[in-house]
Amino acid sequence: MRRAILLLAPSLAVLIGIFAIPVLLLFVVSFWSVKSFRLQPDFSLAAWHRFFTVYGDLTLYTLAVGLAVGLFCTLLGFVFAYAARFKAGRFGDLLLVATLITLFGGYLVKIYAWKSILGADGLLNQALMGIGLTSQPLAFLIYSRGAVIIALVHFLLPFAILPIYASLRNVSETTIEAARDLGASASQVLMRVIVPQCLSGLFSAFAFCFLLAAGDYVTPMLLGGTSGSMLGQFVLLEFSTNFNWPAGSAMSFGLLFVCLLVIGALAAAGSRLMRRGEGAAS
Amino acid sequence: MTSTPLLKLSGLSKSFGAARAVEPLDLTVQAGDFCAILGPSGCGKSTLLRMIAGFIEPSSGSIAIEGRDITALGPEKRPTNMVFQSYGLFPHLTVAENVGFGLALQKKSKDEVSRRTDEALRLVRLEAFSQRMIDRLSGGQQQRVALARALIMRPKILLLDEPLAALDLKLRHQMQEELRRIHQEIGGTFIFVTHDQSEAFALANLVAVMNQGRVEQIGSPAEVYLSPATLFVADFVGxxxxxxxxxxxxxxxxxxxxxxxxxxxxxxxxxxxxxxxxxxxxxxxxxxxxxxxxxxxxxxxxxxxxxxxxxxxxxxxxxxxxxxxxxxxxxxxxxxxxxxxxxxx
Incomplete structure (x- = not known):
């Protein structure tokens, strides 16, 4: 026990010192007020009121983008990880390495790549006009919600593939053969044997992608235009241009709480699914 | 009874690329038989069993059960069920859910599933463990769950792949007794693969000795023991x-x-x-x-x-x-x- 405390101490010190305390301080700031560009200790709910009234819709919209990205990534990630685990044979690990390598590509590079694909004189529009499907560039391809979601899914996909692949590695082939032997069709094998055994991987994949997408502000800034903006951009705006730290803080924590609520609800649903039937065990 | 054998393998063979895993062979198993496929590791016995189960497509020949050719059917469509060497139990389900898995797939009523699950668990003496998760069972208990999960389907043929290989000696003898008792109790047809001649003789009434993909001899344990057909059988058996x-x-x-x-x-x-x-x-x-x-x-x-x-x-x-x-x-x-x-x- 004492040893455990000793081993935990350094990382706990770092975590508390440079994460927990600053976050707590920032949370306190959300109740302060600003007078002529100076922060003043206070107990005011103005920032929170502003969050709910001005940014309520945008928060919901940001959440929706996060959910969509999380869902797409989990789905695509599962398909890829499934193929790598069960269909690729000895190339499975190679596919994983390839996935990891795409992470080195960098974040901005991918966004600019999408800009050059989706832009008015981008690859896609040129191609569409080249084969005569449209006479003018399609404006809605870039600077829209769709563009933001596509770029985020592309960037976050490896974060979904890795945990799902890790959990699929633990699914033994014999359980799949046993299910087939007992009369399960391919889809029944998938839904009753494979998916339930990799729920934890699916959950981490979704949580990763959802949280990272909901908190992102660079992608919407560069690809979202006016119709695709997300809350993170305005948090940045409040902190920097407006120098309204309380508002920025309230918005950050508002989004954080809503996201945790979503994850918590999902975890509860997942663990109820997992524990089903185990209740009467002891 | 009709004269059609329960299982008839005709000219069945399997090659993996240039390597012949199973040479063309014929085997006939009658209803009620307890048949052992005996041979050293790598002799093709597991490949043969997996062809009967439908997991491996034969390179040539045919498999017929009660006169019906099932060579082209997948494992989910065959009237056979298998007990796997590594059990292949579902770790996310309880013992009872594991056993009832096959019936639940057939959309049987809840009552019937639970009644027959209880029955199957009673047969393998695991009634008390029905709500346990798989990882809280010992190896011998997991073996019984795998057995119950296959038997509940009332297979025409129960296939067992080295069913007792993972158990220690004492448990192995105990499970041999259990298998004999269950075979007598339900009067089914069992085919099992083993490399242990004493296990084959203890359980089976029909032994097929395999070596390097060939069946060297098929006969009763006494025949195989007392009048081996080949040098290999003589050397391997006893x-x-x-x-x-x-x-x-x-x-x-x-x-x-x-x-x-x-x-x-x-x-x-x-x-x-x-x-x-x-x-x-x-x-x-x-x-x-x-x-x-x-x-x-x-x-x-x-x-x-x-x-x-x-x-x-x-x-x-x-x-x-x-x-x-x-x-x-x-x-x-x-x-x-x-x-x-x-x-x-």
Whole structure:
């Protein structure tokens, strides 16, 4: 026990010192007020009121983008990880390495790549006009919600593939053969044997992608235009241009709480699914 | 009953690329049989079982159950169920859910599923564990769950892939008893794969001995043990001694000395001598005791013959240990050797 405390101490010190305390301080700031560009200790709910009234819709919209990205990534990630685990044979690990390598590509590079694909004189529009499907560039391809979601899914996909692949590695082939032997069709094998055994991987994949997408502000800034903006951009705006730290803080924590609520609800649903039937065990 | 056999394999074979895993073979199993496919590891016995189950597509030949050709059917459509060597239990389900898995897939009513699950669990004596998760069971208990999960489907043929290989000796004997009891109780047809000849003899009424992809002999345990068809069977089944010799004009002369009448083709032969048929004989072959192992009920003695061959003797006499001391020089003889033609060399 004492040893455990000793081993935990350094990382706990770092975590508390440079994460927990600053976050707590920032949370306190959300109740302060600003007078002529100076922060003043206070107990005011103005920032929170502003969050709910001005940014309520945008928060919901940001959440929706996060959910969509999380869902797409989990789905695509599962398909890829499934193929790598069960269909690729000895190339499975190679596919994983390839996935990891795409992470080195960098974040901005991918966004600019999408800009050059989706832009008015981008690859896609040129191609569409080249084969005569449209006479003018399609404006809605870039600077829209769709563009933001596509770029985020592309960037976050490896974060979904890795945990799902890790959990699929633990699914033994014999359980799949046993299910087939007992009369399960391919889809029944998938839904009753494979998916339930990799729920934890699916959950981490979704949580990763959802949280990272909901908190992102660079992608919407560069690809979202006016119709695709997300809350993170305005948090940045409040902190920097407006120098309204309380508002920025309230918005950050508002989004954080809503996201945790979503994850918590999902975890509860997942663990109820997992524990089903185990209740009467002891 | 009809004369159609329950299972009929005709010319069944499997090649992986250029390598022949199973040479074309025929096998007929009648309803109620307890059949053992016996052979060393890598002899193709598991491949054969997995072809019957439908997991491996045969390269040639056909599989028929009750006269119906099922060669083209997948495992989910065959009236067979399998107990896997590594069990393949579903770790996310309870014991009862594992056992009821197949019936639940068939959309049977909840009542029927739970009634038949209870029945199957009672058969393998696991009623008390129905709500446990799989990882909280011992190896032997997991084995029984796998058995119950297959039996609940009432398969025409139950296939068992090295079912007892992962268990320790005591548990293995216990499960052998259980398997015999269950086989008698439900009167089903079981086919199992094993590399352990004592297990095959303890359970099966029909033994198919395989070697390098070929079936060397099919018969009752007694037939296989007492009159092996090939040298391999003789060597693999039981602790027999194989003594080299030569046949000339109806008479075999062993390198070790003895000669006796034996009809057949001239050429090199092997004489198969059962350890329990060997004993002291005043005018017998001189031999030196090289080893003696006490087995409780009997003593297993290794003897070196003048030809430098080893002859195994088994004695259950009370004074055996005193009589066969290591280094002792004796004269031994035997009755009823069986002669098999051996290739040159």
């Amino acid at each position: 602790e027999t001694s194989l003594l080299a010799g030569e046949r000339r004009q109806g008479r075999v002369t062993l390198k070790a000395g003895p000669h006796f009448a034996s009809a057949g083709r001239d050429g090199p032969v092997r004489a198969i001598v059962r350890p329990e048929r060997v004993g002291l004989k005043s005018d017998g072959v001189p031999a030196v005791v090289t080893d003696a192992v006490f087995f409780g009920a009997s003593l297993k003695v290794s003897l070196r013959l003048p030809s430098d061959e080893t002859l195994i003797l088994r004695s259950s006499e009370a004074d055996a240990a005193a009589r066969y001391r290591i280094g002792e020089r004796l004269a031994v003889g035997w009755e009823d050797q069986q002669v098999i033609d051996a290739g040159p060399g």
